[in-house]
Amino acid sequence: MTRRPPGRGVVAVHSQRSGQQGSGVLLTDDTVLTCAHVLEAGFSAWASVPGRRDRVLCRVVWSDQQLDAALLQAPESLIPGTVTTLNTTTVRLGTIATERPLPDCEIVGFPRVQRYDEGRRLESDQYTGTVLPLAGLIRRTMVLELDRASVTERDDGASPLAGLSGAPVFAGSGLLGIVKEVPRGRGHQRVECVPLSAIVAGSGFTGAFVAATGGLPPALTAHTRHTSEDSPYEEEYAEALGAAYRRTKVFGLDELGRRASEWDLDTAYLSLEAATAKESGRAPVPQRVDDLLATRPRVLLRGDAGAGKTTLVWWLAAHAAAGTLGPNLAELNGLVPFVVPLRSLRARGAGFPSPAELPAAAGLVVDAAPAGWAGRVLAAGRGLLLVDGLDEVPPEDREAAHAWLSGLLARHPRTRCVATVRPLAVEPDWLGAEHFEELTLLPMRDQDVEAFVSAWHDAARLDGEDPEALRSLERDLLQQFRHNPSLSELARTPLLCAVICALHRLREGFLPETRWALYDSALQMLLGARDDRRRIDAPDGIRMSVEEHRQLLQRLAAWLVRGGQTEFTREQALHQLGRVLPGMPRVQAQGTTADVLTHLLNRSGLLQERTDDVFQFAHRTFQDFLAAKEFVEDDLLSELLRHAHEQQWHDVLLLAAGHCSRRELPALVEGLLAAGSVTRKRDVKTTLYVLAALCAQHAAWLSETLHGRVRKAVTSVVPPLNREQVTQLARLGEYVLPLLPEPGGNPRSAGKVVELISSIGGARALPPAEAYARAGLAEAIALHWEQFPTEEFADRVLSHLPPEGSLFLSRRDQLAVLGRLPQRRIAVAGGFSPAELVEGLGGRTLRDLTLAADPSLTGLDVLRHLDVRGLRYLSVQFCANLTDLRALTGLGALEELFLCSVPAGRPALEAVSGAPALRQLRLRDPQLDDGRLDLSPLHAVPGLNVIVSGVPRKNVLGRTAFGDRLLLEP
Incomplete structure (x- = not known):
């Protein structure tokens, strides 16, 4: 963690009544856990912290005399040199999950025997021992046997360990409990403690903790085994993760110097949007991907090349290890990330790692782990498995990858996991049996692009370039994005946005217009032109032209x-370059093969060292672009086409089109058409025909006959039959619109055509959208309003929506034209203020309302200012700051209520019970103070059916009264 409390968070606690002294431990920077008897039934107590001269008066916010535990809250941060922010725990809370003795445990506190200067000065002391789980089982007491007797008994009979009451008991970095007494007759070698599990389960503790900290309910980590080496190694491992993943290179800034090119991830990381699978009849609500990860223990994240998948993995690893994730992902703080970059493992010839091999999988600069450490972490449920690049595994090995991942998670079911993959590398629900939820990274919105451009230019300014010139370039580029839709569409991934920023700066505002031309210009910029501009002659003793760089x-x-x-390894690179250099005598004469490799690594800007002696291209797309050039120049189109059915070759095939001559491009297009014609798999056929059409678009000239064959081939796979085919055809954009069937055909295929039209969007897609809206599919198209020009879509498509149809809107310009539409079923997603909602939704009698992903809503008072007399359905989803649901009381017509990721404590459900006509309540992933859902406030609602998901059955209280009217989903 970035902010460690001194002395492992141990605090001296003084009763305000008699001055009696005990010990305590910081749970957050301003809350202290101690024993109740130390306080002598007082309502406040003094806390003294090592490193602070002053004592701080704390109030008692929870106390349980029977357990002998109490929680104090200070008016300020107790950690020296800090101020209180949104609190997260400064220690990891644990519980014992074994009946075997747990050695190498530690007590830290302020015993009487450590007082100096006639008792005026306190000094902490440390004791080691073994927790005996069965010794206090019946009394719910945790017993610890010290490794050796501490001191002899005092003359007055008092224990020399007096003052340890409330002291923390640690197993490694995990807090297991607090000391409460030293029993007589054991030679002061046995200590009895209050276990954390009993405290967290105690009446009122969790609610008091959440109220005091504003954070999440405390989560307990299970401890089964532990060695004294684990904690020190865990700290070293976390530091190694930070060193490896806290900084990242951003394309186009490497020429400015190391300071600007390497961004801290806090600067470089952009929380992109992602979407889940669609719910029946409703559009998925786009959310920031880190928000979606908060409630999903296992995620398969799909995303295109350059979309930011690896950056997300690095960001999660660095911040989880440091304990610096924000409140939404606070549950990941303190977990141990195991990063498994599958591409690195393949480069090293390694197989899929066993638990013992996980710490070494990422090639971190850290010593070998203690024997069994990773297994102990996983068994305790403290692992965060981050598997990057499942698409890097060859198709023939993907079942082995599946077996490895599913086997590992079956053995350690409490392990959280995020795995990344390109969109079509594995079939849908590939990891469904392992309870993975699939998320898809979405293209950057305009505001994301603007944020990235600003961050890129901020980093450029760090290196001392003319700030005013850079500000002018930044303004010009943003202006070009606003007025050039083709250019803005190219900038929808972080990689391509960075390429555009770099080229715009180099060319002082002039930019290429196609993806292929962007890459070609970027390579021209990097491969030598940079040194020419800087007048650097023969760097590393070698001088090569741009074309010589490219050839190698x-x-x-x-x-x-x-x-x-x-x-690839250094040895592999030397071998490959050694085969090429004899054909390049001018380069060979300038140095050895090792010298040439060093030059490429230092000067090309395209190769980078990932770990010791393991290298990669700066991005896979540049690798594919250069490989495509090699295949074309070496007259190896036939080899490319032999791999046409393999997904990992598709980008190479597509990029090859830009390298082809007028003679070669028809051969590539015809080869793809032929490959598509011989396969019976409709998905594969669609992909190959789409590739053929995309390649044809690169042609300055292509025969009319071949253009016709391409159109005929694409038409043969229209309409699409499933989501994968929709995604592929949408890549063709406006090209596919004239090939769509007229409305009135098969209803199932018509729905997929609507998806395709909506995926393409834009002004050109308005005529077919209008035609299908006239044919009765307006409601399906209306879900995708944001894909089209706002006012034209309202006039030409939404005008065909029946009054009882649904409208989904997420932008202010949509809210502004809502007044001209009569619909009473409205879904609103985004950061709208209550005033904006009232202005936009006022003047209509609402029947069906969804409020989603709106952080500005703290309550539902907006309902009091709308016409909700006929409101029958209400959905409130992902409103992170919503706390007050009292406005639900009195909604007389409300029959169905859906609450997702919002508070569902007793006050919220009491408000729900005030809706007299309510017949169905659905609660998904409710926010609960203590992890328990108490349904008893709903018992008075006659005939109410309740559906709950995301809460363990044992944590649902008051369920018996509902009988078969209660459904509990996973």
Whole structure:
């Protein structure tokens, strides 16, 4: 963690009544856990913290005399040199999950025997021992046997360990409980403690903790085994993760110097949006991906090349290890991340890692882990498995990858996991049996692009360039994005946005217009032109032209593509370059093969060292681009086409089109058409025909006959039959619109055509959207309003929506035109203020209302200012700051209520019970103070059916009264 309390968070606690002294431990920077008897039934107590001269008066916010535990809250941070922020725990809370003795435990506190200067000065002391789980089982007491007797008994009979009451008991970095007494007759070698599990389960503790800290309910980590080496190693491992993943290179800034090119992830990380699978009849609500991860223990994250998948993995690893994730992801703080970069493992020739091999999988600069450490972490449920690049595994090995991952998680079911993959590399629900939820990274919105551009130019300014010139370039680029839709569409991933920023700066405002031209210009910028501009002659003793750089790199890239890998060792690179250099005598004469490799690593800007002696291209897309050039130049289109059915070759095939001559491009297009015609798999056929059409778009000239064959082939797979085919055809954009069937055909295929039209969007898609809206599919198209020009869509499509149809809106310009539409079923997602909602939704009698992903809502008072007399359905989802649901009381017509990721404590459900006509309540992932859902306030609602998901059955109280009217989902 970035902010460690001194002395492991131990605090001296003094009764305000008699001055009696005990000990305590910081749970957050301003809350202290101690024993109740130390306080002598007082309502406040003094706390003294090492490093602070002053004592701080704390109030008692919870106390349980029977347990002998109390929680204090200070008016300020007790950690020296800090101020209180939104609190997260400064220690990891634990519980014992074994009946075997647990050695190497530690007590830290302020015993009487450590007082100096006639008792005026306190000094902490440390004791080691073994927790005996069965010794206090019946009394719900945790017993610890010290490794050796501490001191002899005092003359007055008092224990020399007096003052330890409330002292923390640690197993490694986990807090297991607090000391409450030293029993007589044991030679002061046995200590009895209050276990954390009993405290957290105690009446009122969790609610008091949440109220005091404003954070999440405390979560307990299970301890089964532990060694004295674990904690020190865990700290070293977390530091190694930070060193490896807290900084990242951003394309186009490396020429400015190390300071600007390496961004701290807090600067570089942009929380992109992602979407889940659609709910029946409703559009998915786009959310920031880190918000979606908060309530999903296992996620398969799909995303295109350059979409930010690896950056997310690095960000999670660095911040989880440091304990610095924000409140939404606070449950991940303190978990131990195991990063498994599958591309690196393949480069090293390694197999899928066993638990013992997980710490070494990422190649961190850290010593070997203590024997069994990773297994102990996983068994305790403290592991965060981050599997990056499942698409890097060859298709023939993907079942082995599936078996490895599912087997590991079956053995350690409490392990959280995020795995990344390209969109179509594995079939839908590939990890469904392992309870993974699938998320898809969405293209950056305009505001995300603007944020990235600003951050890029801020980093450029760090290196001392003319700030005013950079500000002018930034303004010009943002202006170009606003007025050039084609350019703005190219900038929807972080990688391509960075490429555009770099080229815009280099060319002083002039930019290429196609993806292929962007990459070609970027390579021209990096491969030598940079040194020419800086007047650097023969860096590293070697001088190469741009084309010589390309020849070497493209041979290396083609070798990687053939081997299905993206990383390589120094030895492999030397071998490959050694095969090429005899044909390049001018370069060979300037140095050894090792010298040439060093030059490429230092000067190309395209190769980077990932770990010791393991290298990769700066991004896989550049590898594929250069490999495509090699295949075309070496007259190996036939080899490319032999791999046309393999997904990992598709980008290479597409990029090859930009390298083809007028003679070669028809052969590539015809080869893809032929490959598509021989497969019976409709999904594969669609993909290959789409690739053929995309390649044809690169042609300055292509025969009319071949253009016709391409159109005929694409038409043969229209309409799409499933979501995968929709995604593929949407890549063609406006090209596919004239090929769509007229409305009135098969209803199932018509629905997929609507999805395709909506995925393409834009002004050109308005005519077919209008045609299908006239044919009765207006409601399906209306879900995608944001994909089209706002006012034109309202006039031409939404005008065909029946009055009882649903409207989904997420932008202010949509809210502004809502007044001209009569619909009474409205779904609103986004950061609208209550005043904006009242202005936009006022003047209509609402029947069906959804409020989603709106952080500005703290309560539902907006309902009091709308016409909700006929409101029958209400959905409130992902409103992170919502706390007050009292406005639900009195909604006389409300029959169905859906609450997702919002508070569902007793006050909220009491408000729900005030809706007299309510017949169905659905609660998904409710926010609960103590993890328990008490349904008793709903018992008075006659005939109410309740559906609950995301809460363990044992934590649902008052369920018996509902009988079969209660459904508990996983």
